[in-house]
Amino acid sequence: MAPTDDVDLPLVFRGADAVRDGVLTSRQLRDGPWVRLLRGTYTRRDVEVTHPLMCRAAGLLLPPSAMLTGASAAAVLVGATWLRARDDVQVVVPSTAARPTVKGVVARRSSAALVGGRRWETTTIAEPARVAFDAAARVPLAAGVGRLDALVRSGFVDVDHLTGWLDGRHDGDVVAVRAALALVDPRAESLPESAVRVELVLAGFDVVPQFVVRTSRGTARVDLALPDLRIAVEYDGAWHQLAEQRAKDRERAERLREAGWIVVHVSAEHLRTPGVVTTMVRAAVARR
Template identity: 55%
Template sequence: MRTPLPADLPRVFRGADAVAHGALTEEQLRGPAVQRVLRGVYARSGTALTHDVRCEATGLLLPPGALVTGRSAATVRGVPLARRQDPVEVLVPEQPLRRLPSGVLVRRCRSLPAGEPWGSTALAPPLRMAFDLTARHPLPAAVGHLDAVVRAGLVDLDALHAWLVGARGPGVRAARHAAQLCDPRAESPPESAVRVHCVEAGLAVTPQVVVRDRGCFVARVDLAVDGTQVAVQYDGQWHALREQLEADRRQLRELREAGWEVVHVTVALRREPDTLVAAVHAAIARQVRR
């Protein structure tokens, strides 16, 4: 008969600590009742290994003062920018550090800010989190991250601009560029990326524009090219569902009847910015000829 696990066992725990304090035996630690989250850190079997859980597990291995940051901190705070398998992003002091397990992305910082306590560790303050969301990612992804956290109310954009004015060091210029392009009206990071590709190509676009025809609502489009009747719509994977596909076709027909040209951006097209921008320019040319 298997010995049950203690009821007060934490959600995640260091195996060596659990054995040393008599909470578990070596046999239990190797048995089916627990599962490994990271090297040396475990959880009960059946615990969903979400990114949040992996962040908490990582916290047990971090030195004092270290912080969870970037996409990981945003995900813990309710904006799911990190997938389950993505590396846990952490800030650590510059002093020598024992090797952390795979699955942890380490960034060193000479002067760590005070963090917000969370579980076994602490979260980077919002402005530092925003910096790490933007400074080390390609511009389209960086803006998408920032749009999402500003939209959710986690980061004040004016405060971020002010914070970046006095910031120095690697990544600051990239973060400032992303902050200049931030627009929290965007409803998803892929939509933000499409907008960035357009803006960087010299196209002035506005997100979430309501289209009306003779005073009647027609649609709300992801992006509208300023001064034209050209809409740019991002079609994520869910748009392939039959019901959504039918709704998209109906909306396309109504937009065209209202005199609009529509560019549908697929996942594949989003990965080819030059082709995407060329499609928008072609739509503008067609709309002008009407």
């Protein structure tokens, strides 16, 4: 038997298949440079374990009727990072099929026939509308809106198409996904920006994403704006803590203030407590 370094195996493989085909011995599988992914599936230890890699592993264990969907499919198709590497792989099966019982895979049933799937690596991916529906279902409203914002912005799914797809559906969470879809605005550029926007819209504010402010020293684009009140709402994510970016942010904030704008800075900590962002913006409005 050749050393395992010379073994020709797929990126993700079933250990039982490798042993059966004589590619590995049971001992080589156990003691070799492999890491287990899902039940009986492996990859090389030096391969980075990502969620799409886990999706490949799931595909080796799923029945043909199961399709990759939701945030898992979005990770594969548009590079969404809503799930951690070893979070459950999301699949959908027809209502007539049994749910797969694989640890690390979560399956939901579709009330209608699954159509329009496309092959990917070891499995099939559901049609875009189904993927978008499952991505926005069973998560808080703001997260659902943010995910749909991203999918629409990327061109993966169209609002009108998804609206039509939802008509007549009886899947669980249809009402919640319709509510999220009604708030979609693909101009938002991140999940936190979407979350800030959703909170403010539900509080009655008419906010405009990615608004361009003209100042005497050029233009400045802000995450969210109440243009009539000249109030900007900026989400300060981790990248804003970089020294170079902080300097740019300070210079831009100064230009906005010179132009008569109030800038409200929102952090991840503010978003953790419902209503805090609304209170901050109301305080800014009161200054007008």
